Amino acid sequence: MRVPLSWLREYVDLPAGETGRAVQAKLISAGLEVETVERLGAGLTGPLVVGRVLAIEELTEFKKPIRYCQVDVGNAGGGTGEPQNIICGASNFAVGDKVVVILPGGELPGGFKIGARKTYGKVSEGMICSVRELGIGDDHDGILVLPPEYEPGTDAVELLELNDEVLDIAVNPDRGYALSLRGVARETAIAYGLPLRDPALLDVPAPNDYGYEVKVEDLRGCDRFTARVVTGVDPEARSPIWLQRRLQKAGMRPISLAVDVTNYVMLEIGQPLHAYDRARLDGPLGVRRAAPGEKLTTLDGVERTLHPEDLLITDNRGPIGLAGVMGGADTEIAEPEVRDHLLGSVAGTTEIVIEAAHFDPVAIARTSRR
Template sequence: MKFSEQWLREWVNPALDTQALVDQITMAGLEVDGLEPVSGEFSGVIVGEVLSVEPHPDADKLRVCQVAGGDEVVQVVCGAPNVRAGQKVPFAVVGATLPGNFKIKKAKLRGQVSLGMLCSETELGLSERDAGIMELPEDAPVGQSLVDYLGLNDVTIDVDLTPNRSDCLSIRGLAREVAVLNRLQVEAPQTAPIAATHGEVIEVTVTAPEGCPRYLGRILKNVDLTVPSPMWMQEKLRRSGIRSIDAAVDVTNYVMLELGQPMHAFDRAELKGGIVVRMARPAETLVLLDGQEVTLSADTLVIADHEKPVAIAGVMGGEHSGVSETTRDLVLEAAYFDPITLAGKAREYSLHTDASHRFERGVDYQLARDAMERATELLMSIVGGEPGEIVDVTSEPHLPQATLIDLRAQRIADVLGLDIDRATVEDILTRLGLSIDQPLPEGWRIRVPSYRPDLSIEVDLIEEVGRVYGYDNLPVTEPVGALALRADSEAVRPLSAVQSFFVSRGYQEAITYSFVDPKVQALVDPDRDGIALANPISADLSVMRTTLWSGLLKTVAHNQNRQQPRIRLFESGLRFVREGDDIEQRPMLSGVVVGPNSPENWANGRRDADFFDTKGELEALFQLLGVQVDFAKGEHPALHPGQTAELFLAGQSIGWLGTLHPQVQKNLELNGTILLFELFLDAVLSGYVPNFKEISKFPEVRRDLAIIIENGIAFADVERVVRQQAGNHLTALRAFDVYEGQSVGEGKRSVALSLFWQHPERTLHEEEVHKLFNEVITALTEELGATLRS
């Protein structure tokens, strides 16, 4: 926001020079973006009066003027088209210096002597508008320095406010801040309520109170908009970056800058019936004041009459909402619009206005009536008029409610690193306009004023205390805290151990999106419905994954399409499964193996990896992690029926291993044998604590046997029975031969086993080994129907 330093000092005038004032405002959290003088640097320019204007005898576009201003009347040759007798103008006398070090000297123009120069706003560096000679008010004192008359010993201060400080988008808001920082009182202009002098009121209907909780309207009759705004008002607007247009527009802009309340003045003759505040209707259009025609969206709040929309609420008026010199009756508007309803509306229509800038950030919801009275007073003093009653349509339930915040003294000390006594805190809060609603034993209950919507939680108040107390006055403290080390369980392996394991075996770690193609996911996990995204970035990334296979198989396809025959990928990440009203997010470890078992070279044969290769790698991983995982025949809709294993840890299912189902592979257009595994990561990372065990010095005993079993019996069952019967000193069990053929019978196979016993403290006797061996054979026969192979 740009504002004039002189204007601010009319409200509050601290004993600080310009730079000190700017530094103080910046340190209070309102960063000053820049300073610039309100005019170019010049001297010797006074208020002059044009007494007469005659045509130049030798030039059609020049005029010979007699100008009073100094000790005598002098002749000035002027080429401005708007020069006329009786005009008060800026007059640069001989010896004056204009911006750019342009010196005024006695000169002859086409044979006529010219003793000075009549100046435009551009020539004085007041603006870039070149509309001829600058005209001064009729009561401007002839001969007075223009710098003194217009108060040009001033600077424009540009404050770069953060979006939360909407209360400082006005002179009153900035004055409050400066007054607080300097322990001064704000000298605000006093405006008394203006009584109505006629009985006509504007009919106001609000059908969208959630977007417009408060709307005020007043009719001001018999105004004369041919009267220009006073020079002091035009100058204050110019120094705030706003161009003067006419008295009605200037006054509403002035009140916006002064108090922070955007307003609008309608031509009463252009309104058909009363005012209706409503949401836009489907396909409704509006031609704005800038000539742009827009199609209004259904969630746009509009100001309308009984026939058509006349303005986008809080943003910009339409072509039928403006005033002109022929306007005789005004309808003044002041409203509070909900910031959420207006958020983004200006951008939606490629607009940005001073009103939208304020309404989107939040305007004081109690300010509208004061602004209406102030605008009425200013307009009546400039263009006359007869005011009517103020129509106030307010929906109290939709207005913001007063905020109460509990502030703790100890919390102030913790955050600021300084103990500030209660009296100082209370003084700062009171000067900020906050009221202490109720003292508390540990602090205060604070009531926030309506003009500070940015204060909502305790730390907001602490920030206010800190910045008013002075950031420079806060001590430099180092945070102190206990940093107790957490116990690190040796039984839990880090994820990095798993990653290192797979990398050492030639795998590449993949990182895929957590949202996947619903068609791919339906193929690999048809039993679960993916959680649909409300706003997906594309149709093929529209659901959350229930398995990491969805992303890995897409990666396999990507690599195969680029002639990569050997693929080894693993990934760790979350899966997302809906459990009732909740969403379970569980870490998973998945992998895919495609192509040759080992890289191609002269020493290795070309053999594709199979189910048992991948099973062996998982077994090596489990051995590293120290977990005992059992593999059992299983069924999974995405895996081959005869090449699928379900993994169990302590009787609980923890994952799957298998070959991709041929139909799924065909649908995904993948080549070769695709091996997949997926595990619950948290289940396999917790193993045993490694510990020392002495190696036995006594001899090991080995016994071999060959049994014939049904093909449907898994080796895991054989191993289970053997270990249950072989005693505590069985150190190893190995299957060293598997045979199928006519000699063992149809549907059967022979499995040859080696059993190893070793006692840690003595030599085993032949009798006890023989006894255990026979018990193993008996258990295999009884539980699995096995027979010894002769």
């Protein structure tokens, strides 16, 4: 379990200036196996800011695509407000996009110092950054393009929460609660003798018209199953940066708004969730064991032959997911304008069914191993 210190501080008021190493020592004394403390942003110095691409000139006389860009960085460019001219080899951004720019005098992780220099026959006054160059992921396919609402000159170090510490905890089988921020926060609060702000202490609405019909055939395999419908979803909406960064620090890849929210809740309070595209469901959700020889294509595109012990989520067509393990491909959240073999061309998910359930842990463990 990877626990960002900045996230942990939301639940426990740690002493000002308390380091990840100090928290590590406290948690080890409490019996948790904190293997490492990773310092994010080490070696990163500014100015690192949001920029807006004003113009792009394609330089075609070179062996690979090169672009000469004019970028508005607000007043960060020496306080003059003048656009910066920057050479860039990536092509996944356009005029008007918001990007992350490191200006001359800055330094990226790994000791990569930035200065104004002549390259490809032009003077480049900084660099437009990718995810990998910023040290926030392994994606090096192109430039990090930000949502449009951020103004040029905004401090990108603060926006992207680049400076942090992450505790890496090896969770033993008898400490399953430590697979959530809530569980680790509780241990931290006890270790420091401080109050805990429990993120699970919420007023839960009573059953209402936004429920979704559920039929559980195997009560031994599933003793509680709750489903809610979320309507009016904007299929174009993306997860906010703060949520994406928390998932990344915790070791998860942001995928889409619906999937990111379910992963975030699982990390925060330890309750796994699953989201279905309501338009792809046919009738009530059911829970039963697999029939001999029954098959299911899971989210990873693999057709799996099921075992009679496997606990399934079903609708009227048959299996749509392996309970507590992996969803099925036929009910996943649709991205805008995705071609679906059942529905044809779909515009993206606008109604979501969210599942929260408690399954027999032994059955889930056996299915997961298989």
